[in-house]
Amino acid sequence: MARVVLRGRSAAMSAAMPALRRAARHGQSGIVVVTGEAGIGKTAVLDAIAAQAAGMGFRTGVGKADEIGRISPGAPVLLALRSGSSPLLDAAALADLDDLTEHPLVLLDRVGAHLERVAGTAPVLVVVDDAQWADQLSRLALRVLPDRLAGHPVVWLFATRDPADELTAPPGPAVRLEIIALGPLAAGDVAAIARDRLGRPASAATQRMLDGVGGNPFLVTQILDGLAGGAPDGVPPGSFVRAVEAALDGLPDRTVVLLAAVLGRPFALDEAQRIVPSVGSADVDRAVAAGLLCRAGHLLSFRHDLVRETVYAGLSPSARQDLHRRCARHLLASGHDALAAAPHARAAATPGDEESAAILCEAAHQAAGSLPETAGELVVEAFELVRPAQESWQPTGERCVDVLGRVQRDADAVRVADAVLARATDAETSARIQVLAARALWRIGRPAESVARIDDALTAPGISVALRARLHAARALALTRMAPASQSRRAVEPALVDARAVRDHDATMLALQAMGELARNSGHHAESLAYFRELRAVSGTSYLAEEIIQLQLLDRFSDAGALLEAAHRDDRGGIEAILPSLTAARMWQDFSLGHLDDAEAGARTLVTIGREVGDHLHELDAVLVFSASALLRGEFAEAAERLAPATSGGAADEAVRLPGLRLMEGWLAASDGRAEDARKILGPLLFGARDSSADWPWWPGWMRVFVRVGRATGDQRLVREAVSIAAEGAARNRGVASFQGVALALRGLAHLDLDALTEANVVLDRCPRPLLRGNAAEDRGRVLLAHGRRAEGLAELDRAWSIYRGTGARAAMAAVQRVMRRAGARRAKWETDAARPRQGWAALTDAEVKVAELISAGHTNKAAAHLLNLSPNTVSTHLRSVFAKLDVNSRVQLTNAVHALRQTG
Numbered sequence: 001m002a003r004v005v006l007r008g009r010s011a012a013m014s015a016a017m018p019a020l021r022r023a024a025r026h027g028q029s030g031i032v033v034v035t036g037e038a039g040i041g042k043t044a045v046l047d048a049i050a051a052q053a054a055g056m057g058f059r060t061g062v063g064k065a066d067e068i069g070r071i072s073p074g075a076p077v078l079l080a081l082r083s084g085s086s087p088l089l090d091a092a093a094l095a096d097l098d099d100l101t102e103h104p105l106v107l108l109d110r111v112g113a114h115l116e117r118v119a120g121t122a123p124v125l126v127v128v129d130d131a132q133w134a135d136q137l138s139r140l141a142l143r144v145l146p147d148r149l150a151g152h153p154v155v156w157l158f159a160t161r162d163p164a165d166e167l168t169a170p171p172g173p174a175v176r177l178e179i180i181a182l183g184p185l186a187a188g189d190v191a192a193i194a195r196d197r198l199g200r201p202a203s204a205a206t207q208r209m210l211d212g213v214g215g216n217p218f219l220v221t222q223i224l225d226g227l228a229g230g231a232p233d234g235v236p237p238g239s240f241v242r243a244v245e246a247a248l249d250g251l252p253d254r255t256v257v258l259l260a261a262v263l264g265r266p267f268a269l270d271e272a273q274r275i276v277p278s279v280g281s282a283d284v285d286r287a288v289a290a291g292l293l294c295r296a297g298h299l300l301s302f303r304h305d306l307v308r309e310t311v312y313a314g315l316s317p318s319a320r321q322d323l324h325r326r327c328a329r330h331l332l333a334s335g336h337d338a339l340a341a342a343p344h345a346r347a348a349a350t351p352g353d354e355e356s357a358a359i360l361c362e363a364a365h366q367a368a369g370s371l372p373e374t375a376g377e378l379v380v381e382a383f384e385l386v387r388p389a390q391e392s393w394q395p396t397g398e399r400c401v402d403v404l405g406r407v408q409r410d411a412d413a414v415r416v417a418d419a420v421l422a423r424a425t426d427a428e429t430s431a432r433i434q435v436l437a438a439r440a441l442w443r444i445g446r447p448a449e450s451v452a453r454i455d456d457a458l459t460a461p462g463i464s465v466a467l468r469a470r471l472h473a474a475r476a477l478a479l480t481r482m483a484p485a486s487q488s489r490r491a492v493e494p495a496l497v498d499a500r501a502v503r504d505h506d507a508t509m510l511a512l513q514a515m516g517e518l519a520r521n522s523g524h525h526a527e528s529l530a531y532f533r534e535l536r537a538v539s540g541t542s543y544l545a546e547e548i549i550q551l552q553l554l555d556r557f558s559d560a561g562a563l564l565e566a567a568h569r570d571d572r573g574g575i576e577a578i579l580p581s582l583t584a585a586r587m588w589q590d591f592s593l594g595h596l597d598d599a600e601a602g603a604r605t606l607v608t609i610g611r612e613v614g615d616h617l618h619e620l621d622a623v624l625v626f627s628a629s630a631l632l633r634g635e636f637a638e639a640a641e642r643l644a645p646a647t648s649g650g651a652a653d654e655a656v657r658l659p660g661l662r663l664m665e666g667w668l669a670a671s672d673g674r675a676e677d678a679r680k681i682l683g684p685l686l687f688g689a690r691d692s693s694a695d696w697p698w699w700p701g702w703m704r705v706f707v708r709v710g711r712a713t714g715d716q717r718l719v720r721e722a723v724s725i726a727a728e729g730a731a732r733n734r735g736v737a738s739f740q741g742v743a744l745a746l747r748g749l750a751h752l753d754l755d756a757l758t759e760a761n762v763v764l765d766r767c768p769r770p771l772l773r774g775n776a777a778e779d780r781g782r783v784l785l786a787h788g789r790r791a792e793g794l795a796e797l798d799r800a801w802s803i804y805r806g807t808g809a810r811a812a813m814a815a816v817q818r819v820m821r822r823a824g825a826r827r828a829k830w831e832t833d834a835a836r837p838r839q840g841w842a843a844l845t846d847a848e849v850k851v852a853e854l855i856s857a858g859h860t861n862k863a864a865a866h867l868l869n870l871s872p873n874t875v876s877t878h879l880r881s882v883f884a885k886l887d888v889n890s891r892v893q894l895t896n897a898v899h900a901l902r903q904t905g
Contacts, residue, residue, distance in 0.1 A: 046129055066133055148873075152891060193221070358382075379399070398429070441478070469495070689725055726743040794823060
């Protein structure tokens with residue numbers, strides 16, 4: 001990253017030129033951020049760089065954020081894509097983006113794919129001015145897209161007043177960042193500008209004025225233009241604000257200027273007249289003549305943001321609120337949604353303002369899926385506007401609880417629910433709000449409180465049959481997290497019967513979710529699959545990932561893969577809302593099938609997406625896969641390093657976060673030779689498994705860790721319990737090879753029973769999970785050696801070694817080699833097998849090789865994803881890894897490297 005402080009426009013252009021040249025000549029991406037205070041000349045620098053880029057053959061798009069419209073999702077970025085006579089995106093591409101602001105991850109993928117195609121024909125420059133005011137979606141795009149398009153000739157040019165803006169943070173290693181900090185003009189530059197504007201050197205009085213504005217280019221030119229226009233020399237600059245006020249005072253009617261300040265964007269006269277009918281064309285002419293407004297075609301705007309800000313700051317509170325209210329009403333009346341009107345409703349709002357509260361509430365509802373942080377802020381503001389005595393207070397509060405729950409601000413949802421419940425006057429309203437609160441409490445791990453609230457609500461008379469069914473369903477869902485499955489089933493099953501009988505959609509959804517959770521937590525995976533499928537049928541795609549996971553647990557990996565591929569093909573219709581869960585499902589698919597490299601790539605993608613959308617639970621899933629892969633490879637220090645931050649803290653509730661982490665800690669201790677530590681960690685988990693509401697005891701493979709720890713420490717009780725739970729898992733999932741084979745293998749391992757181990761190997765030959773097959777072969781080989789059947793034992797261990805090698809499980813390979821060496825065996829393949837290097841072509845995984853070949857052949861990320869049945873996000877993850885391992889930072893360099901490799905054979 002380079003950071004330079006410059007004073008002149010030409011110097012700033014020179015600082016930006018290397019990034020443009022790297023893109024034009026070498027196909028490399030880059031980011032240039034121009035920082036500086038208001039009026040310092042950032043916009044002029046951006047304009048000059050854009051003009052220079054156009055002369056170099058760049059396709060250029062220019063957008064601008066503004067303070068008033070900062071809630072409007074994606075506006076500056078979409079404006080940049082649509083701007084100019086030859087926009088970056090054609091009409092068909094723009095139509096493809098319609099209505100996608102509510103689906104941000106899909107929008108980013110679409111924009112990235114379109115820019116890939118444009119960059120394939122010419123280098124691209126994307127310009128966004130005043131990025132300090134960019135909305136949440138635009139900032140997400142400006143953070144994410146440069147890294148996703150790494151290696152394409154795309155340069156991102158931003159201007160911001162904030163030198164600590166997150167956009168100045170270093171991007172990924174494949175994207176170079178240049179920061180140009182504009183400082184005040186030097187005295188010599190100011191003197192040169194004065195000579196140029198006045199035709200003579202500045203007088204002493206003028207020079208004193210110029211010295212008093214601190215080298216700000218805008219104020220310098222304003223002073224000089226005033227003198228050139230006949231203003232008396234030596235008038236104190238005193239103040240720019242007073243000059244603006246004087247210009248306003250000179251207007252017979254200043255309404256159009258005040259409206260321009262409130263709108264905060266270019267506008268046409270007819271739009272102004274629809275907002276304030278009294279505005280006339282003569283008023284506009286006078287404002288332009290006074291130098292306050294300027295024309296660009298049929299649009300009007302301020303000459304500079306400082307003028308607008310000064311006018312806006314001078315508005316009386318009542319005038320400001322009135323104009324903002326008029327603007328909000330105009331936007332709604334002209335077909336815009338509440339999210340577009342929300343900035344004005346916010347500025348117009350006063351205590352007790354039900355109109356503004358209603359707009360903010362509806363805007364929050366619209367933003368909940370795509371801008372959860374914004375939605376939460378808007379709905380809380382709406383609730384705080386209304387007063388308990390007003391008729392709208394209770395329904396506003398109820399909607400606030402609903403939206404806060406949807407955007408996972410569950411603690412706030414409970415807080416607002418309690419405030420509304422304290423004043424609720426009828427049982428029906430209280431019960432509806434308690435259902436919403438119960439959902440929030442379930443998600444944050446407070447099921448006991450949820451049950452207590454619901455029980456209290458159920459005692460009230462006069463609750464409708466439908467709402468009573470909803471309460472029972474919410475109570476049943478809470479019980480799945482606080483009671484053993486055998487106990488919670490007694491509440492869950494009747495709740496579903498009641499919900500279906502009364503045909504209440506919300507009650508049915510809650511009850512089906514409770515049944516799916518109950519069946520999963522008790523290891524009845526076919527039953528769980530049926531409920532999640534039914535739930536998806538009535539809710540859309542919301543529970544697709546849960547269905548895929550259950551298919552995996554039933555060894556139906558081909559069916560799970562088909563659903564994953566179908567989901568990747570369908571990138572509309574809300575799929576992006578569950579992309580983290582689908583990415584997690586793909587990651588577990590790869591891990592279970594022994595594709596550790598692909599699973600780790602999925603984990604990296606999951607961390608990226610999780611951080612983009614604030615999904616910390618799926619980040620935890622990624623941590624578990626990262627750690628498990630490191631353990632299987634024998635990289636114990638890395639596994640511990642991955643676990644440490646998640647163990648010491650995290651956003652997820654401990655009841656959700658800790659069981660998986662404790663399992664990983666126990667496995668790490670056992671793998672690292674600390675068997676007694678492993679027993680102390682794992683013992684409490686195992687003996688509480690039957691009373692646990694978690695699902696980990698019913699995932700095949702875990703119980704082998706417990707049996708091996710029990711045997712290593714002589715704890716037969718631990719061994720017996722693990723064998724018993726494995727047998728129960730097999731009984732609950734009859735015909736599923738993974739469960740049946742593991743149960744037989746652990747029984748054979750516990751009793752050194754060769755018949756059981758042999759049968760386990762036969763069963764597991766039908767199992768699609770290679771690590772389970774390798775485990776069973778290894779255990780049978782060890783027992784054969786213990787029985788003196790050396791040749792058979794070595795053959796079985798050879799088979800286990802080959803299976804482990806196919807997955808990259810180097811720790812297990814090393815363990816098998818040690819056993820075989822003690823038995824006097826040596827294998828040449830042990831000496832030739834080596835760990836994959838970290839740099840160069842040999843460091844690439846199979847998936848990375850395929851991605852490198854497709855990208856070097858000219859495919860876009862999206863096209864490569866389609867050919868490989870991956871998501872574009874995962875292809876981007878692979879590509880970043882390829883760049884790092886091959887030490888290249890553009891697609892052009894990657895293509896050259898691939899060609900060079902082919903020429904050398």
